[in-house]
């Protein structure tokens with residue numbers, strides 16, 4: 001019985017690792033489907049919507065540095081407003097997908 005339990009631990013770890021890897025890979029897909037229309041494929045925000053709403057240039061290291069993952073998560077999850085203008089609607093994405101899209105946005109820093 002004890003031996004079985006010991007065997008179960010690496011199996012659980014392997015499973016957890018696989019799941020994490022899959023999410024990281026999905027970040028790009030989540031971003032392309034849900035974020036790129038405003039933030040652009042390159043994160044520069046140089047799209048029609050991005051320009052209209054004032055999306056920042058996330059390929060800029062300083063812009064990325066000014067933003068924590070927690071802040072990014074909160075803004076995406078709960079939405080972002082400036083005065084009465086809605087910049088981002090509260091996202092219907094799963095928490096894991098939001099995190100994956102932020103991780104992908106981080107890779108767009110030049």
Ligand code: HEC
Pocket residue numbers: 030031034035036037038039045049050053054055056057067071072073075076080087088089091093098101102105
């Ligand atoms: C309707 C257009 C639109 C969509 C879709 C959108 N955003 Fe945004 N987002 C904005 C605008 C506008 C801002 C405010 C200016 C800025 O920070 O770029 C913003 C802000 C942000 C911020 C900074 C938040 C803060 O607190 O400063 C992050 C990070 C972000 N968006 C990531 C994403 C991700 C990831 C997605 C997809 C899951 C997404 N956005 C979808 C328009 C959009």
